[in-house]
Amino acid sequence: MPRPIAATIHLEALRHNLARLRRAAPDARVWGVVKANAYGHGIERVFEGLRGADGFALLDLAEAGRVRALGWRGPILLLEGVFEPRDLELCSRLGLWHTVHCAEQIDMLAMHKTQSPHRVFLKMNSGMNRLGFAPAHFRSAWTRLEALPQVDEITLMTHFSDADGPKGVAAQLQVFRDVTRDLPGERSLANSAAALRFGGDAEVRGDWIRPGIAAYGSSPDFPDHDIAHWELQPAMTLAARIIATQELQPGDTVGYGSSFTADAPLRIGVVACGYADGYPRHCSTGTPVLVNGRRTRLVGRVSMDMLTVDLSGLPDAGTGSEVTLWGRAAGGAVLAIDEVARAAGTVGYELMCALALRVPVSVE
């Protein structure tokens, strides 16, 4: 028998989340953001669940090739654009749309020989200070692009730094609005947080929203709002089984570093999941976990291949019991990946992206 740990990708949850995002941003088209191998879920595995999207957005040319290989003939957008001139040949061949965020990418386009002009997303740096033309240079970049025979339609794009927090999107939206006011073309501004929180505002949702994390069933602004608030469902479950139990006496400790000491008799379960499976080692005693669908807590330090859970109040739990590290338990109980991420001092994004290769994954 293989080690009892497995991840499951839930297609119905992906479909549900996509529909939820459409409701949040009515009339906008939706990019299914599948960068980083669909946030760790696997592009091929999520495809059936997300094929209702209007296009797929990602960063990597090889990943774009994988989406085309699945038979997808609709739009594919490279969110960072091309990295060198010959990438443009693949864009022409695969019909990829690409972001243009810097002058070098315009230079490359100007040199590119293509039969059919490319659709580009011209990106403004409206305050994130990562990719994009500064507001003062945006219009001249647009004018230059517009004059190129290699360029078809130009969509105007920016990215919010604080759509999930108290600062919000107002200041960046103002910058974007002022610079683009009289420019023609579609607009794309909103990630998951902006779409869910401000998608009711036509200016924020624009013509194309770009949700990633919410489609996978993680709340972009946890702990302010959880997935129940946003009506999202986990698209990934990580589950394992108890492979041993121990009866602790007061004063007994658990695991490396003896970080947990029992102050009363305590039964614990040893679970076949550790940090080499992608479960964060930073999770400490108290991190929530489901055993047979019932909520309990991690105790002690996470090892490479195992972790330990409190079985008090769970007399029926023992060797072989199902443990849900995140996602949905057999009986339907849900443990949001966001809660586990928070206990590790990180975000759901990092946990799903870090699911280890050794964990077998099935799709249902």
Ligand SMILES: *Cc1c(COP(=O)(O)O)cnc(C)c1O
């Ligand atoms: C990753 C990414 C997104 C998706 O962000 P989420 O927070 O996962 O919704 C949107 N736009 C760009 C440019 C991105 O790189």
